[in-house]
Amino acid sequence: xxxxxxxxxxxxxxxxxxxxxxxxxxxxxxxxxxxxxxxxxxxxxxxxxxxxxxxxxxxxxxxxxxxxxxxxxxxxxxxxxxxxxxxxxxxxxxxxxxxxxxxxxxxxxxxxxxxxxxxxxxxxxxxxxxxxxxxxxxxxxxxxxxxxxxxxxxxxxxxxxxxxxxxxxxxxxxxxxxxxxxxxxxxxxxxxxxxxxxxxxxxxxxxxxxxxxxxxxxxxxxxxxxxxxxxxxxxxxxxxxxxxxxxxxxxxxxxxxxxxxxxxxxxxxxxxxxxxxxxxxxxxxxxxxxxxxxxxxxxxxxxxxxxxxxxxxxxxxxxxxxxxxxxx
Amino acid sequence: xxxxxxxxxxxxxxxxxxxxxxxxxxxxxxxxxxxxxxxxxxxxxxxxxxxxxxxxxxxxxxxxxxxxxxxxxxxxxxxxxxxxxxxxxxxxxxxxxxxxxxxxxxxxxxxxxxxxxxxxxxxxxxxxxxxxxxxxxxxxxxxxxxxxxxxxxxxxxxxxxxxxxxxxxxxxxxxxxxxxxxxxxxxxxxxxxxxxxxxxxxxxxxxxxxxxxxxxxxxxxxxxxxxxxxxxxxxxxxxxxxxxxxxxxxxxxxxxxxxxxxxxxxxxxxxxxxxxxxxxxxxxxxxxxxxxxxxxxxxxxxxxxxxxxxxxxxxxxxxxxxxxxxxx
DNA sequence: GTGAAAGCGCTAACAG
DNA sequence: CTGTTAGCGCTTTCAC
Numbered sequence: 001x002x003x004x005x006x007x008x009x010x011x012x013x014x015x016x017x018x019x020x021x022x023x024x025x026x027x028x029x030x031x032x033x034x035x036x037x038x039x040x041x042x043x044x045x046x047x048x049x050x051x052x053x054x055x056x057x058x059x060x061x062x063x064x065x066x067x068x069x070x071x072x073x074x075x076x077x078x079x080x081x082x083x084x085x086x087x088x089x090x091x092x093x094x095x096x097x098x099x100x101x102x103x104x105x106x107x108x109x110x111x112x113x114x115x116x117x118x119x120x121x122x123x124x125x126x127x128x129x130x131x132x133x134x135x136x137x138x139x140x141x142x143x144x145x146x147x148x149x150x151x152x153x154x155x156x157x158x159x160x161x162x163x164x165x166x167x168x169x170x171x172x173x174x175x176x177x178x179x180x181x182x183x184x185x186x187x188x189x190x191x192x193x194x195x196x197x198x199x200x201x202x203x204x205x206x207x208x209x210x211x212x213x214x215x216x217x218x219x220x221x222x223x224x225x226x227x228x229x230x231x232x233x234x235x236x237x238x239x240x241x242x243x244x245x246x247x248x249x250x251x252x253x254x255x256x257x258x259x260x261x262x263x264x265x266x267x268x269x270x271x272x273x274x275x276x277x278x279x280x281x282x283x284x285x286x287x288x289x290x291x292x293x294x295x296x297x298x299x300x301x302x303x304x305x306x307x308x309x310x311x312x313x314x315x316x317x318x319x320x321x322x323x324x325x326x327x328x
Numbered sequence: 329x330x331x332x333x334x335x336x337x338x339x340x341x342x343x344x345x346x347x348x349x350x351x352x353x354x355x356x357x358x359x360x361x362x363x364x365x366x367x368x369x370x371x372x373x374x375x376x377x378x379x380x381x382x383x384x385x386x387x388x389x390x391x392x393x394x395x396x397x398x399x400x401x402x403x404x405x406x407x408x409x410x411x412x413x414x415x416x417x418x419x420x421x422x423x424x425x426x427x428x429x430x431x432x433x434x435x436x437x438x439x440x441x442x443x444x445x446x447x448x449x450x451x452x453x454x455x456x457x458x459x460x461x462x463x464x465x466x467x468x469x470x471x472x473x474x475x476x477x478x479x480x481x482x483x484x485x486x487x488x489x490x491x492x493x494x495x496x497x498x499x500x501x502x503x504x505x506x507x508x509x510x511x512x513x514x515x516x517x518x519x520x521x522x523x524x525x526x527x528x529x530x531x532x533x534x535x536x537x538x539x540x541x542x543x544x545x546x547x548x549x550x551x552x553x554x555x556x557x558x559x560x561x562x563x564x565x566x567x568x569x570x571x572x573x574x575x576x577x578x579x580x581x582x583x584x585x586x587x588x589x590x591x592x593x594x595x596x597x598x599x600x601x602x603x604x605x606x607x608x609x610x611x612x613x614x615x616x617x618x619x620x621x622x623x624x625x626x627x628x629x630x631x632x633x634x635x636x637x638x639x640x641x642x643x644x645x646x647x648x649x650x651x652x653x654x655x656x
Numbered sequence: 657g658t659g660a661a662a663g664c665g666c667t668a669a670c671a672g
Numbered sequence: 673c674t675g676t677t678a679g680c681g682c683t684t685t686c687a688c
Contacts, residue, residue: 007665024674051666053384057664062380072413078402117381340659387683
């Protein structure tokens with residue numbers, strides 16, 4: 001049953017050459033056309049596949065890309081992962097996936113595991129700050145951050161959607177509709193957006209209207225419901241992700257707030273169901289897949305000089321969840 | 329910058345013992361309490377992490393779990409992956425993720441890659457049939473299928489939701505509502521469900537009402553729209569997945585079919601947005617995460633005798649997308 | 657209970 | 673252009 005795979009030695013013997021020659025031929029080194037052909041033929045015939053195990057040990061690194069995500073069940077991260085996977089597949093590199101649940105400790109564990117595996121390239125949506133990433137970077141990991149930057153790590157190349165621009169567009173849209181009391185319902189790691197939100201609001205800014213939930217659905221729902229109850233003067237809300245958007249419409253329904261009549265809603269991240277929702281949700285689309293693809297590209301191009309970062313555009317897609325401010 | 333990690337040799341020297349002793353201590357072998365303590369102390373102090381590279385080569389296998397999925401952006405597979413990840417994390421095993429796009433050729437490529445990496449355990453939602461999996465299994469891969477079984481491979485342990493039961497329940501529900509012309513809108517690898525569907529319908533069965541889409545959204549939409557136009561006598565649809573359900577409501581809207589007045593809809597797979605949809609979708613919930621977790625469990629318990637398969641229950645969740653048959 | 661040594665498959669340095 | 677050889681870090685006999 002369990003057939004031993006052919007090794008480089010088998011190929012060398014069968015081809016009547018040394019192992020080094022086989023290695024050279026297979027990695028595109030110099031060899032006489034004649035030898036090359038013979039080796040290739042034998043390799044094919046023996047169905048030889050070079051063992052990554054031997055190579056990895058020899059080169060002291062495993063190749064492949066480590067991918068660290070807060071939550072793979074979140075559609076946004078699913079699409080981001082898909083982008084990383086396409087790039088990796090094009091490059092023939094395996095992807096090792098780990099989830100952090102937005103928990104820095106768990107993130108550190110996962111990094112440790114990748115290190116142990118010899119993985120040297122990581123694409124991460126970081127959760128921890130400098131504290132947790134510093135040792136990692138010092139250990140020689142090639143790292144690219146995606147979607148979020150880690151506080152205090154300007155040095156790591158980062159691929160981001162233009163969150164600030166997106167927030168500004170959404171806020172302008174909402175204030176243009178007459179809204180004056182606008183809330184931001186956010187999740188972990190959205191400091192950038194919050195600051196952009198406050199900034200865009202200017203004189204209208206009200207820190208009490210900025211709410212941050214933990215990653216879980218329950219916590220998000222509680223945050224939304226709490227906000228809506230606490231501030232009946234609220235007429236518009238910007239939800240910082242599809243999970244937050246979802247609980248926002250749920251909480252609004254529960255409290256008999258009509259969207260968009262009583263409450264206007266803009267959600268970060270365009271998801272297929274936004275169109276199916278009642279009412280269809282106005283969203284800020286983010287190029288999740290591109291983010292992943294670009295990040296993977298960057299991490300694979302480790303040798304050359306890499307740009308410090310990439311900023312991808314967002315887009316406001318107007319559907320039916322926003323209306324003029326309700327009469328007071 | 330790039331600091332060399334401590335090796336077993338470093339630890340051995342620092343502790344004044346042989347490398348074999350270090351290895352034994354760290355893998356729970358026998359050693360005098362005294363030696364053990366000293367080795368452990370030195371290891372901690374040196375921040376020693378055994379290199380998986382060395383171990384893998386020595387043991388001729390990489391450990392870890394390979395996970396092969398049709399599409400990681402599909403919420404169902406996202407949740408399945410999450411189940412696999414939790415189990416793997418509990419076991420301290422890395423997970424290598426690959427997507428197949430429901431393409432047998434791509435699936436074969438991914439398998440080849442895993443083999444090359446020395447991965448010996450695979451959890452897969454199979455796309456190819458016996459043809460593509462036979463060599464894999466012969467190569468000694470411990471494989472568990474999840475969510476689907478590969479045609480012609482009774483030998484591989486498989487973790488499934490009770491699709492047949494789910495279909496039967498849905499069909500009974502729909503016929504109980506008076507529906508007589510019920511369609512099944514399916515995707516790749518749903519032969520089981522189709523046969524259960526036809527069977528449950530009995531005399532009502534109409535093969536022309538069974539439509540199968542490729543994996544893509546476009547193809548799914550075309551299939552749904554085509555079906556609705558071709559068969560105006562249709563009053564109910566069972567959609568075989570959340571993507572299919574989504575395009576079904578989109579196509580229905582486009583053709584001015586009211587759900588549930590003109591068309592009743594049951595969708596396989598409960599997703600958070602089913603409740604947000606207008607109308608809220610009646611679904612057959614599948615324990616996606618459990619499927620993944622159980623599959624990972626099985627593949628990790630390679631040594632012992634493994635059950636031939638696991639069947640997990642589905643559940644009909646009635647919401648608002650089904651009504652009595654409209655008057656003819 | 658412990659150490660010395662072999663060797664997993666591969667690549668790279670060196671000699672021819 | 674090609675073969676020989678050392679050695680990556682680890683586990684595992686095999687002696688002691």
